Amino acid sequence: MESRTYLQLVRVLLDPDPAVRERAADEVNDCLSAYSPAQASALATLLSAAAASEANTKTLEAQLHAILELMATGHVGPGHVSQLQDIDLAKLPTDIRDYVHDLLES
Template identity: 45%
Template sequence: MTDEGSRMKAESLLDLVRMVSHADARRREEGAEKATDWVSSYSECEAAALAAVLSLAAACEEDEGTLEAQLHALLEIASTGHVTTAHLEHLRQVKQEEF
């Protein structure tokens, strides 16, 4: 999953993006949970890209459990310091009644 420098391999990151954007809610939830497992392996660019994708996914999410996993993953990834508010802007579209 990582290369010699403890960074994610391109294929692994792409697989993760595919999981968090999958048509099936359970796969999206699994992807969000998996995203938290590799937080220390993300480069600045990878963390920002993954946060942007998770933000988009959360904005469209209808499954409560999956949304919770996505928001948790975003908090974990944001803790790297590589995520800006611009990467999270789609969170404004999350329905507040979902909380």
């Protein structure tokens, strides 16, 4: 992916508005084949950090789904998503709690 496009995606993944972050996480899935291995692993690390502090459940779900899709590229390992361990699972709905657990087990 071209650097300018990649940086724009990173910017919107960190936007203050949870709806914008949610749409950006969904956009990650639309470009999976365009990422270099380094870009895929960096996005997964960024999304993991963002998810660890995400307060909006819908946005968190989109971030987790994007991480799962990035992991499927083969360029993302457990170390890239280790920040998901910082999520307080007890505060999440069961389906999202299971999602985080599955990602950490991958």
